[in-house]
Amino acid sequence: MRIFQAVEVTVEKDEIVWAVVDDRFVLSEECRGYALWLAHSGRAINTQKAYQLRLARFLSWCAERGTPWEGLRFHQLAAYKASLEGLRDKSGDGLSGKTVNAHVTAVMVFLRFAVVHGLATDQLRATVEGRRHAVASLGPEGQWKTAPARLVKAREIKRRPVVLTPSQVGRVLEVVERPRDRLLVLLMLRCGLRAGEVLGLRLEDMHMLPDSGHLGCTIPGPHVHIERRSNPNGAWAKSPYERNVPVPADVCEVHAAYMTQRYASLGGNQPDALFLSMTAKNPAALGYPGLHRMLVTVGKSTGLPVRAHQFRHTAATGWARAKVDPDVIMALLGHRSLASTSIYLHPAQEELRSAIEETLLGKENRP
Missing domain, CATH: 1.10.443.10 (Intergrase catalytic core)
Incomplete structure (x- = not known):
């Protein structure tokens, strides 16, 4: 069984990038091309590393099951998502829905790259291009656009950012x-x-x-x-x-x-x-x-x-607590959408309690 791993490799013009190699440290042409594309697509080095680590897990899963990734079908992609949901970390907890979706997203980026560059079969093309589209969202230049929705998606529990007191x-x-x-x-x-x-x-x-x-x-x-x-x-x-x-x-x-x-x-x-x-x-x-x-x-x-x-x-939560205008917070953080900033615009626990207690106090003082 072939096991894949993500490592730093030297490619064109002594350029060092993260790429996926097999257990013999062989770098395939598709993985080499994908590594170069990912490195020059405006993604941070840590993002490149994360994508390649997740791709290595996916390719190892395909090799273990005898499933050629070049002809991946929808039900096989769903099976991979299910395998991620069955994993346990060192503490014995399962992967969060957000982590599972991050793995699937990294896989889909690779599969779309393969389809666009003619490295996939008609079956994979049908799987990737048969996706539905998400609702329109505001683009960086003010225009409206549609974005491809995930083919498979785990349930995510939205958690508020953890901040320091x-x-x-x-x-x-x-x-x-x-x-x-x-x-x-x-x-x-x-x-x-x-x-x-x-x-x-x-x-x-x-x-x-x-x-x-x-x-x-x-x-x-x-x-x-x-x-x-x-x-x-x-x-x-x-x-x-x-x-x-x-x-x-x-x-x-x-x-x-x-x-x-x-x-x-x-x-x-x-x-x-x-x-x-x-x-x-x-x-x-x-x-x-x-x-x-x-x-x-x-x-x-x-x-x-x-x-x-x-x-x-x-910092962002402090600005929100101080009633700084959301547009100002968005600009300070470098966000392009208020949707990204909105996670900080939630009431603090003491504000929730104060609202209830002050309301009750007001009722008690009425004649």
């Missing part, structure tokens, strides 16, 4: 004393930046003065510019649209402390990347693994399961 935020900031790490955390916690956006920042993006006219920037006040571009550390801004986010005074202060430390260590030879890994002899841009190690250390020190996106959730 004010006391938990205080505990995190108490243990993050190093200027670099503190700036990292504050940009996510105060400004709502994504991990990929923070790690992709360059010195030129940080406009920390009240007036940045000398830099050719007309935006008033301290702010940071977010721009999607290729970075040597693999960092990738999720949104293709540029935006700027104002920064508060405490972020400016920590940025100044960090830059003072950088110039003391490196002098005038400053790399472009804002956040550096200083463990190597030659400082390099801090990557996702370095950020993860830092957050693991913070989690151990505080006893909290700290994640990078949790800081972003905390």
Whole structure:
């Protein structure tokens, strides 16, 4: 039985991408083409890795069952979804509906690629192209469009974002004393930046003065510019649209402390990347693994399961609790639709309780 796995491979012009290989480390032409297409389709490196890991599971399942993926039928795709729903993680829990759907989505992206590029049979083409269409949704340029609905879909339980309480935020900031790490955390916690956006920042993006006219920037006040571009550390801004986010005074202060430390260590030879890994002899841009190690250390020190996106959730939820206009929250987060922002526009538990208790109190006081 052939077992497939996702690994980093070198393809054209010494380009390193995530791809699926078999148990003999053979990279098929279809998997090679798909890896290159995925790498150049505007997806972050972590997304590429996730898609390839899920594709490897699917191809291994097909090999185990003797099912050629090139001629996959609808009932076989449904059987694969059912197999995912039967999996158990280390704690003995099943995969969530959201995780199952993420696996199926990754498989469908590969199958559609195969159909478009003539790598599939007529049967797979009929399976993929026979899908129904979802309701129209607003496109990035303001136009209405239809999107293909999932052929198979697991039930999802919608959960509110997990955020840090004010006391938990205080505990995190108490243990993050190093200027670099503190700036990292504050940009996510105060400004709502994504991990990929923070790690992709360059010195030129940080406009920390009240007036940045000398830099050719007309935006008033301290702010940071977010721009999607290729970075040597693999960092990738999720949104293709540029935006700027104002920064508060405490972020400016920590940025100044960090830059003072950088110039003391490196002098005038400053790399472009804002956040550096200083463990190597030659400082390099801090990557996702370095950020993860830092957050693991913070989690151990505080006893909290700290994640990078949790800081972003905390910032957005704080803005919503402060009654900031949803359009403003959407712009700060870099969302293109209010539907993405709406997950933060829910009442807090204390607000729900207050509404009931105040209503009862009002009834009791009536003559």
